[in-house]
Amino acid sequence: MVRKCLFPVAGYGTRFLPATKAMPKEMLPVVNKPLVQYGVEEASEAGMKFMGFITGRGKRAIADHFDISYELENEIRGSSKEGLILPIRKLMEENDFAYTRQNEMKGLGHAVQCGQYLMGDEPFGMILADDLCVADEGDIGVMAQMAQIHEKYGCSVVAVQEVPEDNIHKYGVIAGEEIEPGVFRVNNMVEKPAKEDAPSNLAIIGRYILTPDIFAKIEETGAGINGEIQITDALLKQAQEGNVIAYKFRGRRFDCGSIEGFVEATNYVYENIFKKA
Ligand code: G1P
Numbered sequence: 001m002v003r004k005c006l007f008p009v010a011g012y013g014t015r016f017l018p019a020t021k022a023m024p025k026e027m028l029p030v031v032n033k034p035l036v037q038y039g040v041e042e043a044s045e046a047g048m049k050f051m052g053f054i055t056g057r058g059k060r061a062i063a064d065h066f067d068i069s070y071e072l073e074n075e076i077r078g079s080s081k082e083g084l085i086l087p088i089r090k091l092m093e094e095n096d097f098a099y100t101r102q103n104e105m106k107g108l109g110h111a112v113q114c115g116q117y118l119m120g121d122e123p124f125g126m127i128l129a130d131d132l133c134v135a136d137e138g139d140i141g142v143m144a145q146m147a148q149i150h151e152k153y154g155c156s157v158v159a160v161q162e163v164p165e166d167n168i169h170k171y172g173v174i175a176g177e178e179i180e181p182g183v184f185r186v187n188n189m190v191e192k193p194a195k196e197d198a199p200s201n202l203a204i205i206g207r208y209i210l211t212p213d214i215f216a217k218i219e220e221t222g223a224g225i226n227g228e229i230q231i232t233d234a235l236l237k238q239a240q241e242g243n244v245i246a247y248k249f250r251g252r253r254f255d256c257g258s259i260e261g262f263v264e265a266t267n268y269v270y271e272n273i274f275k276k277a
Contacts, residue, residue: 002147002209003050005043005125006118008111009036010056010102013130015258024059026129028256030265031274035256036062037088039129044095046143048125052118053099054111066097107228112210113218121212123150128206130257132265133249134273142207142249149183150209155243156235158186159207161253165195171203172232174246176239182248186239191225191232202246204232205253214238 013025026036040051055062076082102114112126125143133142146157160174172191176184188199208231217234224230238244254268255261
């Protein structure tokens with residue numbers, strides 16, 4: 001059982017400036033809900049009830065979002081607006097939230113390392129909130145699917161999807177042997193390869209389950225591409241021991257780290273979720 005989920009949320013979100021000048025990018029709303037809340041709901045659905053956030057300067061709005069807002073709640077009590085706040089109150093009741101800061105931006109691997117004391121010595125999920133995943137109608141979410149894969153194989157799991165070769169340089173890319181339909185035993189991983197160097201067209205998206213030996217692997221991992229400590233490089237060390245599964249998930253994923261993906265997500269959620277609710 002994976003009980004915890006890590007949310008690295010320290011990044012600057014420069015692609016959304018000026019919107020992200022004083023507001024965390026994870027608080028950008030897709031229709032009426034901040035990106036990070038979609039991530040927390042997905043983790044909670046997967047049975048992960050302890051949310052650990054790796055935050056940074058300027059990210060206090062995230063902690064405030066998952067806290068009681070007495071004045072506001074008092075103001076709307078008994079009004080028609082109260083219903084809008086109930087889902088997040090429920091999320092707060094059912095889950096625990098903890099925060100620690102990454103005070104230097106040294107890469108995603110470094111962010112994970114900052115979460116060692118929050119996650120402890122057990123497997124944990126990790127969600128990059130700017131990848132928004134929406135389940136197919138009637139299906140479970142991507143993290144819940146991955147928890148099942150982890151349960152079966154007992155090792156780290158990364159979610160992958162096929163991307164066009166002109167976009168492959170934006171991602172961590174895997175190669176592996178398909179051991180059941182859509183499930184690969186990973187034998188190679190490269191962070192942000194040039195398209196000629198990509199080992200496949202299977203890109204990692206922001207959903208992971210990591211076994212706790214990842215912390216020792218990160219410790220051994222030097223700076224990689226862009227001078228940053230890359231989680232992909234640390235995962236490669238687990239993969240070389242046969243301990244990483246890549247999983248082609250069901251559902252849709254939107255790259256909300258880009259303006260185009262964010263607008264696409266907004267339109268999709270508005271038409272398919274918000275209007276139907
Ligand atoms: C990170 C990871 C990369 C992964 C991507 C998914 O990159 O380093 O391996 O493919 O997230 O969104 P970033 O988008 O933070 O540059």
